[in-house]
Amino acid sequence: MAMPYRRLSFHLPPGLEDALVAELWLAGTQGVQSLPGDDGRLRVEAYFPAGEGDLGIALPPAVELAADAVLPDADWFAAWRERARPFAVGRTLFVDPREPEEAQEEVPAGRALLRLPARAAFGTGSHESTALALELLEDAGVAGRRVLDVGTGTGVLAFAALLGGARSVVGFDVDAASPFHARDNSALNDLHPWLFAGHLGALRERPLFDLALVNVVPEQILPEMPQLVRLLRPGGEALLSGILAERGRQVLDRMRGLGFVERDRRMAGDWIAFRLGRA
Numbered sequence: 001m002a003m004p005y006r007r008l009s010f011h012l013p014p015g016l017e018d019a020l021v022a023e024l025w026l027a028g029t030q031g032v033q034s035l036p037g038d039d040g041r042l043r044v045e046a047y048f049p050a051g052e053g054d055l056g057i058a059l060p061p062a063v064e065l066a067a068d069a070v071l072p073d074a075d076w077f078a079a080w081r082e083r084a085r086p087f088a089v090g091r092t093l094f095v096d097p098r099e100p101e102e103a104q105e106e107v108p109a110g111r112a113l114l115r116l117p118a119r120a121a122f123g124t125g126s127h128e129s130t131a132l133a134l135e136l137l138e139d140a141g142v143a144g145r146r147v148l149d150v151g152t153g154t155g156v157l158a159f160a161a162l163l164g165g166a167r168s169v170v171g172f173d174v175d176a177a178s179p180f181h182a183r184d185n186s187a188l189n190d191l192h193p194w195l196f197a198g199h200l201g202a203l204r205e206r207p208l209f210d211l212a213l214v215n216v217v218p219e220q221i222l223p224e225m226p227q228l229v230r231l232l233r234p235g236g237e238a239l240l241s242g243i244l245a246e247r248g249r250q251v252l253d254r255m256r257g258l259g260f261v262e263r264d265r266r267m268a269g270d271w272i273a274f275r276l277g278r279a
């Protein structure tokens with residue numbers, strides 16, 4: 001959908017990319033792209049809805065804000081989509097981020113197709129944090145389980161859970177637009193999780209779920225973890241992703257304090273993800 005965007009451009013040493021991207025998520029970015037700069041530094045562009053004032057971004061040292069511009073109405077994802085190609089994730093998925101009317105790609109044997117056109121919500125599967133969550137989900141096994149997808153974005157993890165045979169899936173997001181995107185994707189893929197916009201607090205505090213999928217940066221979700229625990233049945237599991245590796249220990253300590261034990265972990269780039277069991 002066309003709408004005006006505010007685009008912030010940053011110049012930074014490549015090693016700071018993940019730290020900056022995590023900050024941009026916290027500030028509510030709707031999309032980030034990284035490009036090589038002319039001077040050996042990286043250029044990161046982040047898109048926000050126009051009209052929001054101070055975004056409260058804490059810039060890591062050595063990151064320079066190079067431009068802050070409002071771009072007129074246009075489909076800013078179109079150029080990206082033109083270059084986008086389908087890709088395999090985990091052992092069982094094949095994600096196509098293009099619009100449905102574009103050419104169909106042959107799906108490799110043994111993989112299920114997920115159509116997730118790159119529009120606005122986060123989660124085409126191309127980011128390490130999504131890929132790590134999908135890999136952990138495959139290994140955890142989801143058949144027959146009742147699943148909660150916290151911060152559903154495009155719905156990618158919810159759909160993967162349904163493809164894996166989950167008994168039921170509820171997905172929600174604090175970004176009010178996300179469930180609309182996820183609903184479009186739901187129709188496109190004929191996979192139907194329950195979806196809503198809001199917070200964990202909207203769910204009745206009963207142990208309704210066997211497995212929680214949480215690809216949300218710790219700053220945004222750790223304060224709500226005690227609530228999440230009350231929604232998980234004893235012995236239930238949580239898959240936590242969206243964690244910079246350097247923060248992994250801190251997140252684990254916090255989760256241990258809530259009665260979880262580590263069962264598995266995955267790393268990619270600067271990111272880490274955990275599969276935790278509720279003792």
Ligand SMILES: C[S@@+](CC[C@H](N)C(=O)[O-])C[C@H]1O[C@@H](n2cnc3c(N)ncnc32)[C@H](O)[C@@H]1O
Nearest residue numbers: 122123130150151152153173174175215216220
């Ligand atoms: C990194 S994206 C993950 C999207 C998708 N689940 C995936 O794995 O690719 C994190 C999502 O969590 C949402 N979010 C952030 N804080 C949240 C919270 N406290 N409760 C629910 N959703 C939250 C964001 O709006 C964003 O859509």
